[in-house]
Amino acid sequence: MTTSFSPKVLVVGGGPGGYVAAIRAGQLGIDTILVEADRLGGTCLIRGCIPSKALIQAASFHAEITEAARTPRFGIGLTAAPTLDFGVTVAWKESVVDQLSGGVDGLLRKAKVKVITGHAVFSDAKTCTVETAEGVVTIRPEHVVLATGSLPVDLPFLPFGGKVISSTEALSLPRVPRSLVVVGAGYIGLELGIAFRKLGAQVAIVEVADRILPLYDAKLTAPVLRWLKAHDVALYLEARAVGEEGQGLAIETISGERKILPADQILVTVGRRPNVAGWGLEAMNIAMNGPFVRVDDRCATSTTNVWAIGDLVGEPMLAHKASAQGECVAEIIAGKTRWFAPRAIPAVCFTEPEIVSVGLLPHEVPAGVETTIGQFPFLANGRALSMEAGSGGGFVRIVARKADHRILGLQAVGAHISEFAGEFATLIEMGAVLEDLAGIIHAHPTLGEAIHESALAAMGHPLHISGS
């Protein structure tokens, strides 16, 4: 049996881009259908942001109590090392995912969005067929929002399968591997590699560039590097994976040296590619931007009333960018004047310690623009010391234009600083200058006082470190 629908909006993909577009469209009273092939929530909720942060949380807790069993902290000791039932850890992580995926389902229902489960395939830009458990559904919408996301990139000489896994499998392993080799030192590889180290695995990281997190400068990543060294994570920079060999992974360094790294599992995190194949994109007559779907600053594709958002349209491939685009497109379809032109999109690495960056890094400031840079260390922040988060080299850094003190970029590295992303983004979106930040009272004792102090440092008169 074939059922037909002609809604105003069809959203394809129920990740943070698609489900937010659908909820907002529903809130605006638009007749909306969302098609999702898998579970609601997409990469982010099911096999990305949320499960990885749950695993990181559990791993950090395990590492802290293991350490307390070795060396008492704050006068608190343990008489035995903790035990780890990893199956229970993974089940707990799944319960967090289930709760959020169910929550998205509820929100879509409340917004009166019709959800169809199945794989959407287009035969032209406005005709879509979905094979569902109940039969074939044909949808002919007025507007299409494409939000099909991205997939992990594999290496031809190291295809996924057997002991070679992507982040998806790494988040649901049956046990903690004794030895894990991570190929690629971007944020996903580092977050997972560090989590498994904290859970007791021997971890090696192989990276073809000469440093970890190559998008960031060496000062910002130094505390993470220090943690890796202090925790015996073997780091092979300027080295490339060659292929599986014996019980491990063969790698070759830039100097031609060959080595076999023991590996129960090999986690390949060398990037993600837009999901453009297998659903009829080629039948939609849509212009591309390299491997991504090309969109303008309203997320409009080259085909009338076909919009595209999220990982499908390019970097940064981050959930909050996808959601912001989804909200924007729904409002445009509803007739509001909107465009997607953020001044800055925050990026966070949930490494040890965490890194957050919004706006320009010092080396990204265009040539000819003179800057003033202020930096404040957590070593001089009372809250950081009282939380044992002061050592390890963490700091807040601010980059401002010298001529008018306009804040161009904010970065921090340290424990618990991912929550700074909101304040950093607000300052940049609102066009703040150093004097604005210097005039904002930050509560004491909080880590956020370091943000205030970084502005004072950029102006040459920090209060809690000696100025220039």
Ligand code: FAD
């Ligand atoms: P996706 O979330 O990929 O959703 C696309 C959806 O479309 C999927 O559910 C898919 O099943 C569905 N779909 C595809 N084709 C069809 C079809 N033809 N028919 C029906 N359904 C279809 N980002 C952050 O901001 N912060 C983080 O901390 C973070 N951590 C991450 C950790 C990991 C391990 C990974 C892998 C990613 C992480 N990301 C993080 C990135 C984030 O997950 C993505 O940027 C985000 O999910 C992109 O959202 P999206 O809606 O564009 O696509």
